[in-house]
Amino acid sequence: MTKKLSERIAERIEREKSNSRVVNKASLISLKNDIQEARSAGWSLRQIWITLSEEKKIKVTYQAFCKQxxxxxxxxxxxxxxxxxxxxxxxxxxxxxxxxxxxxxxxxFEFSNVANKEDIL
Incomplete structure (x- = not known):
């Protein structure tokens, strides 16, 4: 028996969602050296993200980029x-x-486990 349309849509979205995460992570890791070099040169994350987005090297929002x-x-x-x-x-x-x-x-300091009666009273 075939699945309902809503179930098929949900499965497709889950597949695309997981694939896009993997692709985004892979693209970020492949650019790791460039990003670290730009950060050590004093560029802000925002400027790095804008440049990489315009070059279409990454396809994530700024918030997702910062989180990654x-x-x-x-x-x-x-x-x-x-x-x-x-x-x-x-x-x-x-x-x-x-x-x-x-x-x-x-x-x-030395600890003694024997109590003095004078100290107790």
Whole structure:
């Protein structure tokens, strides 16, 4: 038995919708180096989007473009930066351990699990 027209329309829209997402993501990833180069040169996302749209290299709205940049490209940059900052923090902590002198154990806090009766009253 054939499906109703509304069901067929819904299926077609879902197919086109998923295909356009894949195409948009692929086009964005293929332009990744150009986009990152333009951003590092100081161009705004809006100017980059306008240029790529006029050249018909991307077919997304500005909002979708910004969302895709944040999801795909900024994520890679953040992962690289966090790796660098983790290495820098580790180096700083190692340097602090080497530089700071060892404290006397008598001046540090010591926990005793035996309660003093004077402290309780």
């Amino acid at each position: 940049i944040k999801a795909y490209l900024d994520n890679e940059t953040k992962q690289f930066e966090t790796t660098l900052t983790q290495k820098q923090k580790h180096k700083a902590s190692v340097n602090e351990q080497k530089i700071t002198p060892q404290k006397n154990k008598s001046s540090s």
